[in-house]
Amino acid sequence: MIERRIEKELRNLIDSGPAVALLGPRQVGKTTLAIEVGESRPSVYLDLESEADRAKLTEPELYLSQHADKLVILDEVHRLPNLFQTLRGLIDRNRRAGRRTGQFLLLGSASIDLLKQSGETLAGRISYLEMQPIDGLEVASKDLEQLWLRGGFPDSFLAADDRSSLRWRQDFIRTYLERDIPQLGPRIPAETLRRFWTMLAHHQSGLHNAAELARSLGVDGKTVASYLDLLVDLLLVRRLEPWHANIGKRLVKSPKVYVRDSGIVHALLGIGASEQLLGHPITGASWEGFVIETLIAASPSGTSAHFYRSAAGAEIDLLLTLPGKALWAIEIKRSLTPKVEKGFYLACDQVQPQRRILIYPGQDVFPLKHDISAMSLAAAAMLLRDQE
Template identity: 45%
Template sequence: MRYVFRQQTEHLRSLLRSFPAVLLVGPRQCGKSTLARRLLPGWTHLDLERPADLAVMAADLEGFFDAHPRSVVIDEAQRLPEVFSVLRYVIDRKRGNGRFLLLGSASPTLMRSVSETLAGRVALVELTPFLASELAGTARASDRWFWGGFPPVHALREPGARGEWLNAYVSTFIERDLPALGLGLPARRLRILWTMLTHIHGNLLNVSDLARSLVVSSHTVAGDLDVLEGAYMIRRLPPYHANVQKRLTKSAKLYVRDTGLLHFLAGLRRPRDLATWPRRGASFEGMVIEELAGLTAHRLVRPELFFWRTQAGAEVDLLIVEGRRILPVEIKLGAAVNQYAVAGLRQCMKDLGLKRGWVISTASERRRLSPGIEIVPWSEIASGKVELF
C-alpha cells in the first residue's frame, strides 16, 4: 500500500517549529507512527510497546534524555507516565523548539500528565483515520464510506479480511488496550454498549435509556461513554446555546466516529448491505461531520463543532464555529433538496443572524437554493478543496 499524504503533516511540522514538544494523539492504528517516521526519518524512534524500548527508557530516564536531548519520537508515551515529569525538567533546563514528538492513544493518564506537567510546553494534534479528502484520487476513495478510514483496512482487498480486521480491532481494544491503560471495564458490557450506539448514531443521546437496557446505573454508562470518547471511538456533539428567545435542546448527539466500525458493529458485512440499512442517512451524516471536523482542525484557529435544535424540533446538523464566525450546515443524503427540507436551516440563520448556510448533499454541482443558502456537493467536500469561510 502506497503512502497516503496526511493533511495534518504541515500543521504538525509548523507546531514543531513553535513548541519544544508536540503530542500527536488519535485512535490506535490510525497512522501516527507511519506519519512520524515519514516526517522525521532522522530522529530516534522508540515504541514503548516494545519491551526492549520500554526497558531502555525505564532504566534511567534522565540518563536517556542526557544522551538524547532532542530529535526523539516516543510512541505510546502513556505506557511510561514518569516520562512527562522528566521531560518538563529536560525542556526547562535547555529551551529550544522541535525537540520531542510524543505519540499516544488517549487515556486519562496521558491527558492528565500533559495538562498538569507539560502545560505551555507541548502542542496537541489529533490524527484521525484516513479522511475522504486524503483518499481522493486513489483507488480506495470509493471504499471510504462503507469501510471507514483505518489504514490497515485499506491495505486489505477482500471484504472478509477487512471484516476480520475490524472484529479483531474491537476485541483488542476492549480486551487488551483498555486494561493496559488501567481501565478494566467488563468487556461484554462495553461491546454490547458499543453495538447499541450504532442504533442511536446521529440521534440525541439518552443515557438513562441505555442504562435501563444494560441494567446498570446511568453513572456507569456515562463512565463507559467517557472511555469510548476519550479513545476517539465516539463523538458526543454538543448543542449550541445562544442568547435567543427559544428553548434549545440540552442533550448531545451521539456518533460512532469511524463508519467502518459503525457498519461492522451494526452487522453490515458487505457494501451492498448499506443500501437497505435504515441508518444509512445517519451514517452519511456522521461521515460528513468527521470530514468537516478534520478539515477545520488544520484550517481554522480553535474551531468548535455543535448542532442546533429547538424544543419545537427545528434542527441543523452542524454548526462550525471559529470565534464569532458561524457556518450552519445541513446534511442530506440524496441529490434532491427543496425549500421544505431546509426549514430548520433558515430558522437557525434567522435566530442567529447568519447570512449564509450550506446544505451538503450528493448533488453533482454547487448551486444556490435561496438567498444565503448553497447546496454543496459531497464530492467537493471529499476533494478537500472547499473553502469554509
C-alpha cells in the same frame, strides 16, 4: 501511501516548540507518520510497548540526555506516565543550552493519561495535535463511497476487498475491548462495553439518552456516563454538544452522540458491503456522521462544532463557528434530489448564519432558495479548508 494533511502542521509544531503530543486512536497511522518525520532529521524512536525499549528508560534522564541533539519519538507514551516529570527537566535544561525546539514527539492512543499527566508537568512546553482517520480530503472524490463504507483507518480503507476490510475492523474492535482498554486502567467487562458501543452505533446521530441506555445494559446512569466518557477520551466517539445562545427559544440540551469512524459503525452492526449499507436503516445516520467528521477535520484550527435544535422543531445538523466567529449552517441529506426541511429554514432565521450549505451525495453545486447552496461533501470540505 496516502499523504496525510496533518503532516505539514506536525512538522511546523515540532519546529516551533520543544514537545508535541500527537494523539489519536490506535492504528490511525501515528507511528508511520512519526517515523517519516523522524527520517528527515536526526532522531531516535522508542516504542514503549516493547520491553527492550522500556528497558532503555530504566534511567530515563541518563538515556534521554545522551540524545539531547535529536528528536526523541516516544510511542505509546502513556505506558510510562512517570516519564513526564523527567521530560520537563530535560526540556528546561535544553532550553537553557539554546535548544528550544524539536526535542520530543510523544505519541498516544488516548487522551486520558497523556492529558492528565502532561497537563500537570509540561504546561507551556507542549503542543497537542489530534490525528484522525483518513478523511474525505485525503482521497479522490471517486473513493468517497469506499471511505464511507470502510472507514478511515488505513489498513481498513486500503484492504484488498470489503471482506478483508470488515475482518480487520472486527479484529480492531476486539483488540480494543480485550487488550487496549484494560491496559489504560478501567476494569470494564469487554462484553458489556461491546454492547454499549454497539448501542451507540444503532443510535448513531441520535440524542444521548443515558436512562434508556442504562436500562438496556442493566446499570445506572452514572455508569453509562463513565462508559461514554471513556470512549470519548479514547477518541472513538464524538459527543456533539448543542449550540446555545440567548435567542428566546427553548433549545434541546442533550448532546448528540456519534461513533466517529463510519467503518467502525458498520462493523459493529455487521455491515460489510455497499449493498448491505444502502439497504440498512442506519444509512442516513451513518452518512450524517461521516459528513460531520469530514467537515470538522477540514475546518480551520479553532473551529467549534455544535448542532442546533429547538423544542419547536427548528434544526441544524452541524453548526460550525469559525475562528472569526462566522457561523456556517450545514444540512445533510443522503439523496440525489435533496429537499430542505422547514426546520432548517426556521433554525437559520433564528441563528442567522453567514453560510447555509446543503451536503448531498451528488457532484453539482447549485443554489436553493433562502441563500442555501447545495454541494458535494468534497466541495464543502475544500471550501472550509480554504478558510485558513
